[in-house]
Amino acid sequence: MTGLFSEVFLSALLFGAVTAAIPLLLAGLGEQMSEKAGVLNIGIEGMMLAGAYLGFVGAFYSGSLWLGFLTGAGGGVAVALVMALLCVRIGLNQIVIGIALTLGLEGLTALLHHFQFSRSYPRLRAVDVTVIPLLSDIPVIGPALFRQHLIVYLAVALVFAMGYIYRRTQLGLNLQAAGDKPAALDVAGIDVVRTRTVAVLTTGALAGLGGAYLANVGAGLFIPFITNGAGFLGIVLAMLARGRPVWVLFGALLFGVCLSLTTAMQVAGINIPTDVIQMLPFLAVMVMLVLFGRRASLPAALGIPYERGAR
Amino acid sequence: MSVAKRDIVALEGVTKRFPGVVANDSVDLEIRPGEVHVLLGENGAGKSTLIGMLSGLQQPDEGRILVDGEPTAITSPRHALALGIGTVFQHMMLVPTLTVAENLLLGGPWWQRPKTEELEARVAEITRTLGITVKLHAKVSELSLGEQQQVEILRAMVRNSRLLILDESTSMLTPKGIDELGALMRRLVEQGLAIVFITHKLKEAAAFGDRISVLKLGRKVGEIPPERFRALGEQAIISEIVELMFGKQKDDPEAAERPVRTIRAEAAPLLEVRDLAVAPTDDAPGLSSISFDICPGELLGIAGIDGNGQKHLAEALAGQRATVGGSVRLQGTPIEALSVGERRQKGLRYLTDDRLGEGTVGTFPVSINFFLKQVGAAPFWRKGVEQRAEIDKRAAQLVREYDVRTPSLKTPVARLSGGNIQKVLLARELAEGAKVVIFNKPTYGLDLSNTLASRQRIRDTAARGLAVLLISTDLEELLSMCDRIAVISNGSLVGTVENADDARTKVGRLMIGLAA
Numbered sequence: 001m002t003g004l005f006s007e008v009f010l011s012a013l014l015f016g017a018v019t020a021a022i023p024l025l026l027a028g029l030g031e032q033m034s035e036k037a038g039v040l041n042i043g044i045e046g047m048m049l050a051g052a053y054l055g056f057v058g059a060f061y062s063g064s065l066w067l068g069f070l071t072g073a074g075g076g077v078a079v080a081l082v083m084a085l086l087c088v089r090i091g092l093n094q095i096v097i098g099i100a101l102t103l104g105l106e107g108l109t110a111l112l113h114h115f116q117f118s119r120s121y122p123r124l125r126a127v128d129v130t131v132i133p134l135l136s137d138i139p140v141i142g143p144a145l146f147r148q149h150l151i152v153y154l155a156v157a158l159v160f161a162m163g164y165i166y167r168r169t170q171l172g173l174n175l176q177a178a179g180d181k182p183a184a185l186d187v188a189g190i191d192v193v194r195t196r197t198v199a200v201l202t203t204g205a206l207a208g209l210g211g212a213y214l215a216n217v218g219a220g221l222f223i224p225f226i227t228n229g230a231g232f233l234g235i236v237l238a239m240l241a242r243g244r245p246v247w248v249l250f251g252a253l254l255f256g257v258c259l260s261l262t263t264a265m266q267v268a269g270i271n272i273p274t275d276v277i278q279m280l281p282f283l284a285v286m287v288m289l290v291l292f293g294r295r296a297s298l299p300a301a302l303g304i305p306y307e308r309g310a311r
Numbered sequence: 312m313s314v315a316k317r318d319i320v321a322l323e324g325v326t327k328r329f330p331g332v333v334a335n336d337s338v339d340l341e342i343r344p345g346e347v348h349v350l351l352g353e354n355g356a357g358k359s360t361l362i363g364m365l366s367g368l369q370q371p372d373e374g375r376i377l378v379d380g381e382p383t384a385i386t387s388p389r390h391a392l393a394l395g396i397g398t399v400f401q402h403m404m405l406v407p408t409l410t411v412a413e414n415l416l417l418g419g420p421w422w423q424r425p426k427t428e429e430l431e432a433r434v435a436e437i438t439r440t441l442g443i444t445v446k447l448h449a450k451v452s453e454l455s456l457g458e459q460q461q462v463e464i465l466r467a468m469v470r471n472s473r474l475l476i477l478d479e480s481t482s483m484l485t486p487k488g489i490d491e492l493g494a495l496m497r498r499l500v501e502q503g504l505a506i507v508f509i510t511h512k513l514k515e516a517a518a519f520g521d522r523i524s525v526l527k528l529g530r531k532v533g534e535i536p537p538e539r540f541r542a543l544g545e546q547a548i549i550s551e552i553v554e555l556m557f558g559k560q561k562d563d564p565e566a567a568e569r570p571v572r573t574i575r576a577e578a579a580p581l582l583e584v585r586d587l588a589v590a591p592t593d594d595a596p597g598l599s600s601i602s603f604d605i606c607p608g609e610l611l612g613i614a615g616i617d618g619n620g621q622k623h624l625a626e627a628l629a630g631q632r633a634t635v636g637g638s639v640r641l642q643g644t645p646i647e648a649l650s651v652g653e654r655r656q657k658g659l660r661y662l663t664d665d666r667l668g669e670g671t672v673g674t675f676p677v678s679i680n681f682f683l684k685q686v687g688a689a690p691f692w693r694k695g696v697e698q699r700a701e702i703d704k705r706a707a708q709l710v711r712e713y714d715v716r717t718p719s720l721k722t723p724v725a726r727l728s729g730g731n732i733q734k735v736l737l738a739r740e741l742a743e744g745a746k747v748v749i750f751n752k753p754t755y756g757l758d759l760s761n762t763l764a765s766r767q768r769i770r771d772t773a774a775r776g777l778a779v780l781l782i783s784t785d786l787e788e789l790l791s792m793c794d795r796i797a798v799i800s801n802g803s804l805v806g807t808v809e810n811a812d813d814a815r816t817k818v819g820r821l822m823i824g825l826a827a
Contacts, residue, residue, distance in 0.1 A: 171421040173413050177406045184404040187366065188418030189389030195421075300407075308368055 007140055013257075013264045014144030019218050021256025022155050023048070023227075026210030027234025028241065028248040029162055030203035035238050036166070037199035038179035040303040042098025043083050045231030046105030047204050048211035050075035053109040055212025056222035057116070059124055068216050069151060069209055076208020077201055079105060084200040088193055091305030102231070110224030123221045149217050151209075158206075162245040175199055176243075179299030182306040192306045207231065229282075236285050240292050251288070258284045317380065318343055319474050319505045320365065320396065324374035327360050334360035336529040337374065342474060342505050346537065347496055349516040350509045351552060352526035358509045359401065361526075362478050365507070366398040367391035392418075397467025401479040403459050407452035411462050414451055415469055430469070437468045441498055457488040464495065475499065476507045481515055493519045511616060513823045517548045525555040532556075553819050579643065580604035581778035582659075582747045587637035589623050589802075596802035598623050601637070603797060603804065605747065605778035610769070612793030612810075613782040614818050620802035621782045622664070625751045628780070629661035630654045641747060655684060658746030664755055666732045673725030677717050678706035680724045681739050713738040714764070730761025737768055747778045754788060766792060786822075790815055798822055 027044055034041040041047075055072025059065050079101055087094045129147045136146035166172040174195050177185035182192045214230060215222045233255055241247035258281040265277050322340040326333070335357045342348050352358050363369040364376065367385040375382045378394050385391050391398070405414045415434070416425040431447065438445055443461050451459060460480060467475050477496070481489045496506055496519055510516055516523055523535040533555035535548065543551065582605045591597030598620050605611045613621060626632035628639060630651040639647045641657050649657070663669045671680045682691050682702060691702050706720050715734045717727055724732060733753065740748060750769060754762040770792060773779045783789050789796050789810075796814060797807040798821035808817045 168424065169421075170416065170419045170423050170425050173409065173417055173425065174421055176409060177417055180408045181404070181406045184406050184414070185417060187368075187388045187398065187400070187404050189387075189392050190418050190421075191389075 009264070009268070011140050011143045013260050014141065015147075016260030016263055017253065017256035018145060018148060018152065019256075020259040021252040022152055023210040023214040023218065023230050024233050024237060024255055025155055025159070025249060025252035026206045026213065027231050028237030028252055029158060029245060030206030030210070031234045031238035032241060032243065032245065032248055033162070033175065033199045033206075034203040035299060035302055036179050036243060037175045037196045038182060038299050038301040038304065038306070039083075039088060039196055039200055040094045040098070041083065041200065041203050042095055042235070043079065043101035044098075044203065044207045044234055045227055045229070046098075046102040047076040047079045047083075047207035048214070048227045048231045048234075049102075049105045049109045049225075050079045051208025051211030052215040052226050053113060053211075053222055055208070056124070056215040059212075059216050060122065065124070065127060065149075065216055069212050072212025072216075073205040073208040076204040076206070076211065078204070080201050080204020080207075083204070084197045087305065088196045088200060091307060094303050094305075106225060109222075113222060113224055121221050121223055124216055126220070127217050151213060151217070155213075156249065159245045159249045166243065166245070176299075178306075179301055182301050186306070186308055192308075196306070207234070210234070233281070233285065236289070239298065240288055242297060254288075255281050255284060318377065319379065321377040321380075322361075322374065323377065325361070325364065325371045325376065326373040327357075327364060327369065327371050329360075333529050335364075335371075338526070338529075338531045340524060340531070342507060343522075344473065344503050344505045345500050346521040347500055347506045347508050347519055349520035349523045350507060350526060351513070351516045351523055351556070352511060356511075356526040357529040358526055359478065360529075362398060362400075362476055362507075362509065365391065365396055365474075365476060366400075367396075389418075392470055392472075395471060395473035396476065397470055397472030397474070398476040399460065399463040399467065399478065399480055403456070403463065405451045405459055405462060408450070410448050410450055411445060411454070412447040414462065415447075415466050433469055434465065437465060440502070441468075441495060443495065457484050457491070460484070460488075460492070461495075464499075468499075472504070474505045474507065476509070478509045479511075480508070481510060481512065489515065513549055513552055516552065517545050523548075523552065525552060527556060553816065553823070556819065578607050581607050581642060582780070583638075583640040583643075584628070585638045585640075587624075587627060587639065588635045589620075589627050589632060590635050591802070596620055598627060598634075598802045601804055603807070605780060607776045607778055608773055609795070610773045610779045610781060610793045612789035612796040613780065613799050613804075614786055614789050614796050615784070615799035615822060617784045619799050621784075621799060622751065623802070624799065625661060625663070625749050625780075625782055628749055629659065631661075652684075656744075658744050659749075660740040660745045660747070661749045662736050662740050662751060662753060664752035666729065666736060667725060670736050671724045671732060674723050676721045677710070677715065677724050677727070677735060678702050678720040680735050681706050681709055684739065709738040709742075713768075728761075730757045730764070733757060733761065733765055737765070741768075741772060745772075745777060747780070748772055749780045749782070751782045752784065753781070754783070754785065786815070786818060789818070 027048060031041055031044050051072035054075030055068045058071030059068025062068070083097060083101060086092045086097050127149050130150045130153065132146040136142045166176070174185060174190055178192050178195045178199070185195065186192050210230070211227060215226055219226060237248050237251040240251055262277045262280050265272065318341045320342045322338055324337045324339060325335055326337050327335040338361060350358050350361065360369065364371050365385065367388045367390050370384065370386070376385060377383065383394065385394065406417070412427060412430060413425070415430055416427070419425060434445065434447060445462060445465055446454070451462070454462070464475065480492060484492060496508065500506055508519060521537045521540060523540065524531055525533045535551065540548065585602050587598060587601040589598040596619065601624060603611060613624065615621060623632060627634050630649060634647065637647070638645055641659055644657070646654050646657055646659065667673050672683065679702065685691055687695065691698055691705070703720055709715070710717060710720065713734045715738070716731050724735060753765050753769060757765060766788065769779060769781060781789065781793060793810050795807055795809055796818050797804045798818055799805070800822070806821045808814050808821070
């Protein structure tokens with residue numbers, strides 16, 4: 001038990017929490033945008049998997065992590081394109097299509113990975129970190145928060161960029177109107193289908209990026225089903241955050257700590273069955289839902305396809 | 312070019328069909344600057360569809376729309392806005408979670424920052440000339456309906472609209488709000504705007520309009536141009552509109568001579584209703600002190616504009632809706648405390664207007680739907696087991712008797728046409744033991760031949776000595792069938808008229824809130 005609260009241990013715990021939080025953050029921010037525009041994006045788990053697989057493949061063959069992020073985001077966008085076509089343009093049921101996409105991508109990525117690498121799991125080399133001077137010298141927090149890959153800082157910056165978009169830009173207004181009262185947006189002369197398509201594709205890019213981070217930075221390799229529910233946690237985060245990107249960040253960090261604690265407690269050899277420890281993040285979801293979920297307000301038109309002049 | 316006031320928008324022979332319904336049938340309309348053009352008509356007259364086409368939500372199937380004299384296809388709401396056509400819809404088109412300013416800014420290019428300062432200056436200028444005040448930074452959900460409507464009008468002005476369409480804009484306003492809207496419209500047309508004002512309230516039409524067009528069942532049945540409008544007094548205008556809205560048209564295929572029936576006056580009423588009351592809900596006025604009698608063989612009609620408590624009345628009588636007072640007697644026995652099933656047992660039958668939702672189970676076969684209200688009862692069910700042979704035998708009989716056109720007894724009832732579903736309902740409700748039958752909009756949405764068949768069936772029901780309550784929004788229907796017609800308005804019966812020669816005018820006047 002002595003090792004549990006040592007500086008090194010706490011620092012590793014926090015570092016792990018950030019690493020675990022980033023994919024959740026990206027997924028949550030993406031889902032938030034879709035939901036704001038009125039599309040319940042259950043397929044986000046599939047988008048993350050596509051991003052993880054293509055992101056890994058991109059980084060593995062090119063040797064460039066950044067190219068990996070790019071192909072990962074591209075993979076997410078490709079899946080989102082299917083979602084946008086079926087659910088936004090044609091107006092099919094968002095839940096059914098979302099589940100289908102997730103299950104389909106689980107199988108497809110596992111299959112492709114098997115063809116390519118058979119049963120081997122090649123690793124990427126360790127990532128370069130960007131060390132922020134001065135801040136990184138703070139004990140415990142410094143090494144955990146300020147010795148991360150550049151994309152981590154960018155993801156956190158994205159939180160504030162999103163906040164700006166939602167509150168200060170015309171695009172933010174359009175997105176919110178598309179989710180709360182699409183007919184009002186339509187009669188204001190803005191194409192609802194196009195607005196929602198933009199939102200879904202952005203979600204795909206962010207989820208794909210999150211998946212790529214998970215595989216390339218978090219794990220350093222791709223294994224089938226690697227996302228393990230991260231997309232679904234993203235959906236929970238987006239619902240709890242009530243449209244505020246900053247809340248997604250807090251939520252993602254909280255879950256990140258839980259996930260990291262799971263690993264840390266196993267490493268520390270605490271005598272609790274690992275199954276119980278692994279339930280921790282999901283227990284946290286339920287606790288958060290009980291505490292905050294009842295007041296979570298969702299956009300009025302969430303999940304409802306828009307049809308002009310429907311009667 | 313020499314005409315001072317050219318049409319901003321004109322409709323020529325515009326027709327719009329929806330599956331099974333002709334919403335607009337060859338409508339002509341001229342809309343001029345400086346005029347309030349009132350479109351008057353009952354629900355279902357086709358007013359909203361007409362607006363949908365002007366605002367780019369729908370496209371006409373036939374005919375054309377001229378904008379500034381040029382034939383124009385208005386392809387989208389954005390296009391309508393660009394042409395200077397601004398619409399204030401019946402249902403508010405504001406995003407409740409955004410502020411007034413944000414709502415007004417909605418629709419700008421997405422890559423730009425919202426131009427708040429520019430908007431504020433523009434709004435200040437417009438509100439000054441119109442004499443209204445608007446709280447720009449309040450959330451829309453915090454505004455009253457009247458304020459929201461002013462925001463919508465303001466939005467149309469901010470977008471430089473030349474034609475402002477107000478769709479049933481007074482339906483949610485207080486009397487004071489209505490007067491304010493009238494004054495605002497007057498100021499707007501004085502600035503050279505054209506206004507199309509849609510309403511089904513006659514007094515508003517006469518008070519606020521310059522020109523009135525009357526729509527009825529999708530057709531334009533008459534127009535009062537400004538010259539005549541000014542020449543006539545308010546009373547003369549109202550009586551002219553009553554004639555247009557409720558007047559009998561020639562060559563009406565639905566016209567049928569009503570056979571003169573004599574009701575035995577000495578017979579005791581089959582159904583006696585006294586002071587029936589239902590508590591109001593959010594979207595319906597409830598019922599207050601409804602009283603009437605129906606004798607054996609009598610057909611009592613309930614007329615009124617839709618949504619005035621007709622459905623509540625039918626449901627309260629059938630036992631499907633809780634009442635807060637009053638009594639209902641069937642052959643002298645009080646039934647107000649009985650359940651739906653017990654009332655049915657006693658002989659009270661109700662044909663709902665919601666044929667597929669409440670009347671039948673769409674996925675069940677035709678045969679089972681005949682006996683939905685007898686599920687579990689002998690001879691069709693024994694010890695909880697369905698007696699297929701018994702059901703099919705009786706169902707086949709009913710199909711023949713009521714001329715239900717169905718591919719087979721096993722066909723799910725939802726696949727039948729509306730007319731045939733109605734026949735299934737008629738067969739079920741008129742079966743053995745019926746004494747009092749309530750029909751709610753029995754011909755709503757049916758084609759002509761099924762309409763006529765249903766009406767004949769209802770007449771026959773009364774002729775068999777049953778008491779019939781016929782609720783309908785179609786005045787022609789009531790006039791062609793009923794012995795007496797009661798008018799329901801805002802949840803109470805405002806008058807009962809013997810169906811004699813002058814009944815049409817009397818009922819029409821009662822319906823729009825004038826004494827008979």
